[in-house]
Amino acid sequence: MAGRIPLFLLACGSFNPITHQHMRLFELARDQMHQTGLYRVVGGIVSPVSNGYGKHGLVASKHRLAMARLALQSSDWVTVDDWESQQSDWTETVVTMRYHYRRITAQYQQRTGERKDPPTENSGKPLLKLLCGADFMETFKVSGLWRDDHIEEVVGRFGLVCVSRGTLQTDRTVHESDVLSRHRRNIFLVREWVQNEISATEVRRALRRGYSVKYLLPDSVIDYIKENNLYTQDSEMKNKEIKLRPLNKQTILQD
């Protein structure tokens, strides 16, 4: 894979809890980006959202981080990062992206600075793209959830790798949005041919009702959930009356 651009994939989300489907996103995205012939995927980052996000049923970030770490123990290229969850307030996706981009660039500069001989396979400044599912792209349409200049930066400056579930809805979503269409060359659509709808919402529902979730998430995560009695009627009630933080924060900024 000489001469390819090194690429990091960043997935932001609740990970409430992490499931096999989340982990599949990384695998599918890596395969696809390699097939373009242009990129070499060197790392994956799972960045669980902070508690400040205020999403309905969100359990404490320390748990979501612990579960993600357990799930990714066996992965040799995807890691969990807690920077976003450590911030005092909810952080816009683009801010998280900027942070990670600075970090990987600094690492790269440190490595190339130290190296005496000319850089070979690892040469080239690494890029960072946002990894997401099709539902994520739909959220760009939700009024007040995203700032226009942020969408522009996420898609234009960084780029998206979007995994869809076999329908061509993502094509349509790009087509129906001017900003997405303008940057369509920076949006990589990955088809997931296997219908695999392991939504965390369904997993939480099953847990509340005492049904098995084995084989939908790693055993280690299931054990953790049981030991900490994580997903209950009470936990699902959390933030019920609260408005999602982006809807508050961005209104204030726009005033």
Place this chain on the structure above:
Amino acid sequence: MASQEKTKVVLLACGSFNPITNMHLRMFELARDHLEDTGRYTVVKGIVSPVGDPYGKKGLVTACGRVTMARLATENSDWITVDDWECQQIEWVPTAKVLWHYHEELISNENINDDVDKGKRRKRRKLEQNENAGQSSCINTNADTPQLKLLCGADVLESFDVPSLWKTDDIEEIVSHYGIVCITRFGCDPEKFINQSDLLYKHRKNIHVVREWVINEISATHVRRSLRRGQSVRYLLPDPVVNYIQENNLYTAESERNNADQVLAPFQR
């Protein structure tokens, strides 16, 4: 107290398991939850029974490999096991016979238990197959012997319609004497199918349709295709199975051509 009134059930899943996937494993979990939810059953065991090589299905890799993968996949389960009896047989074994074999095994295990527990007295009811022709009572020679049920996806149920694939007598035996636990699948409508078949409709009380609440269509065909193309199948199957496949380079373009000219065993009857 209540648990003594519940019927014990053993779930038997027959199939290629080529390879076993998280979806196969989910079927067991869903079936158990469903049956126990009714309050009438306790599921005590699950058996994965991979089909023998003589089945002659296209792309089937050796039974040895498929059994090993299934064992790796069920390592972390405290109730699902793998049994290689079926694939030890020289010829292909029709599903009804596989059920009969495991049923006999359950009875003989209970007999062993009875011999050990000499103090207990239990009623024994011996049912003649002829006596029960046409009735939906399950074979149960001993009140404590678990009931054996066939676990499958809705596609298997709908395969009852494929000409010459199943003997009508076998279907009747399966649904009347044992029972089926059928997990829904995308594109299949098991209730409608049952309704449209007089035989299945007659024994509908013995056919439990379980709705998958999470669509999980991890077909082994898709997995094999991805492997041929060098694509990742991680998180579609348990990690030990993925590793085993990689170490043994199991699924290739060549392996997919296995049995390419063969006629499937049931059609050779």
